[in-house]
Amino acid sequence: MLRIPLLDLHRSLGGDIGVFAGFETVMSYGDPFAEHMAVRRDAGLFDISHMGRIYVSGTGSMDLLDLLVARDMRESRDGSMVGPTAFLNESGGFRDDVMIYRFGQDRWLVVCNAINRDKIFGWISKWISDRGFNAFLRDVTLDTVMLAIQGPRASEYISKIGLRDANALKPLEFMENLDTRFGRVDVISRSGWTGEDGFEIVSSPSVASEIIGALRSSGVTLAGLIARDSLRIEMGFVLYGEDIDETINPYEARYWVFTRGKRGCVGCEALGEIARRGVSRVRYMVRLKKGLRIIPRRGYRILYEGEEIGYITSGSYSPYLERPIGMGYIRSSHSLPGLSVDVEVRGKYYEAKILDYPLIKR
């Protein structure tokens, strides 16, 4: 079992500790609904150190990444993130969805899903040795901390703790080696996975621990992965292993992680073929009735007049919409936003509506 570096700090601050993707980490600080609402209305702080962080460097690193990811890496700019994009398999299925930071043509940071860290490290390594790229990998996941401060007031809090310079960042831009009163921040970016404005920070555990303390004193709500999950579902953001995997392609997921018409990357030819052929299932959201206190869970069936037309891949209860929400794959013949369907929960049918994402307007 792995553990995020600051687990003891979170425990001492009242964190409810659980396991996600093989990491002991913070599930909540006791009240995930309040944490969710804090992110929508004010700001919340997540420790997302479980996320994989792999540096790719060397003169061949741009060609290497351009071969392996579905977006055109040549169009990227220094100081900007590419993404979300994806590593695909030869059939066009998802190996992983990732964010890639471009420091320069010769240096990149790949942030991948925790459950795929070994797989992606191995996948990139294999291509380096097969094709002889001049490229090197360094996995810093277990030695660094990654924080996400998210919410409409995130930039105010960032200023309050003295990181005002970061407010100059536009969405998906980042700064490197920012000197702060807490010490050096390796990377700070304007990004997140909640649908809100916000920042993501990579630093040493000691610097991160100071930042957590300062943000907490300034009034930011500490939040855990349960709230992070309900926030991303409201926005229709996918989670690898739940909503996408090796057998699902970006068209089915309607997850636009690729540059259309890109040639020569792993999975790119397959993508072209998929688009010509069309898809038989499509990812959509479902929204259940207000006030219901159930959760549509992975594998639950979606029906229309008793006939199965799809299945749920992830769901939650939205404290913002005060109702159960979820997402799943619907047979393309019935992928009709607005259509009333049923979700089967333990043998009972609950009325739901097929909707496009996001479920909330930001």
Added chain:
Amino acid sequence: MKQKYLITHLLRGEGLSEISVKGYRVRRDLLYTETDEWVRVEGDIAVVGITDYAQKKLRNIISVELPRRGSSVSKGESVGVVESIKAVADLYSPLSGEVVEVNERLRDSPELLNHDPYGEGWVFKLRISRREELDSLLSAERYAEKIGRE
């Protein structure tokens, strides 16, 4: 006199009325099931709830499906469902009998199961029909051992 005071004092102390296993509270005055329900016997009535271990494993509980008042239930029968953000768990009747009361407050405040599992978070009461079934329930010590193994 002095000794008697001391004993009373000790009996009231947390250490004697509760066992703590890996941070989970097990009350000594209750009986337990393998499926993490607790039972308090009050004459021919059994009060049933879910244990501190169960609520902590489930985490934030958002709803409870309660058994129907007046229904006859058998030992081991699924009589309700506890849903948390993380998971869904069946609630099993620890004994056979008739459901004489359910905790209506749980419909609007299911979080009582998290906040006070052995008190305000009780789930239902049944009139015991087969008293010999009490022998099959676990003592606090045996239940604590079970948690310790998991």
